[in-house]
Amino acid sequence: MAQGRGWEGAVLRLLRARDFEFTVTDAEDITPHYRRLRLTDGGMLAATGVHPTMWVRLWFADGGRPHQRAYTLVDPDPAAGTFALEFALHDGRASDWARAARPGDTIEATVQGTGFQHPDPAPSHLVAIGDPASLPALNSLLDALGPAPATLWFEGERDGLPCRADPSRHEIRQVPRRDAGAHLVERVRAELPALLADTPHPYVWIACDTATTRTLSSYVRRELGVPRQRVHALGYWRAA
Numbered sequence: 001m002a003q004g005r006g007w008e009g010a011v012l013r014l015l016r017a018r019d020f021e022f023t024v025t026d027a028e029d030i031t032p033h034y035r036r037l038r039l040t041d042g043g044m045l046a047a048t049g050v051h052p053t054m055w056v057r058l059w060f061a062d063g064g065r066p067h068q069r070a071y072t073l074v075d076p077d078p079a080a081g082t083f084a085l086e087f088a089l090h091d092g093r094a095s096d097w098a099r100a101a102r103p104g105d106t107i108e109a110t111v112q113g114t115g116f117q118h119p120d121p122a123p124s125h126l127v128a129i130g131d132p133a134s135l136p137a138l139n140s141l142l143d144a145l146g147p148a149p150a151t152l153w154f155e156g157e158r159d160g161l162p163c164r165a166d167p168s169r170h171e172i173r174q175v176p177r178r179d180a181g182a183h184l185v186e187r188v189r190a191e192l193p194a195l196l197a198d199t200p201h202p203y204v205w206i207a208c209d210t211a212t213t214r215t216l217s218s219y220v221r222r223e224l225g226v227p228r229q230r231v232h233a234l235g236y237w238r239a240a
């Protein structure tokens with residue numbers, strides 16, 4: 001299964017990555033730009049177990065070359081061997097595949113590098129900064145951290161998206177995407193320091209485009225002094 005994946009596939013094999021084949025069982029358009037696929041796992045969940053924000057690498061053919069993208073599992077069910085994937089649709093091979101996917105279609109996948117460590121001590125307040133691409137992981141995080149209050153900066157349109165925030169303890173601050181993420185950075189820099197001043201054990205989770213994530217991660221650690229082990233930052237996509 002892993003043949004023909006170029007240097008990425010070779011590196012993953014050396015790292016003892018595990019390969020599986022998923023089968024689409026259902027497809028649903030949540031909004032015109034957000035699509036959910038339900039799949040069977042090809043035995044993956046029984047073999048690997050499940051943890052919060054768990055993700056897999058999907059493999060696509062792109063002009064005859066291998067192309068992989070990572071997606072977070074939604075509602076994984078090890079007993080049934082099923083889960084869903086959600087796609088924020090844009091131009092690109094992965095989105096093209098998701099738009100066209102129908103029951104019975106298959107996709108090859110690799111599991112390697114995913115993991116989750118619960119913050120210790122538990123967060124007194126969760127700070128999350130994300131967008132539609134990282135929404136599945138954000139939802140999984142909210143489920144995993146249970147009763148912790150949270151403040152969420154969400155970049156982009158949220159109308160109709162399946163956000164699991166609880167209004168009784170989760171505040172969502174909507175931020176339009178402007179200036180390639182610079183507007184989001186400006187908002188967070190203006191609002192986050194006051195929030196952290198009243199938070200003894202924060203946990204900061206950042207998952208936006210790669211450049212914005214890098215900028216905010218550096219700001220939170222170097223200028224606000226949040227310890228590295230209390231910050232999780234991962235770029236979910238690259239701005240064109």
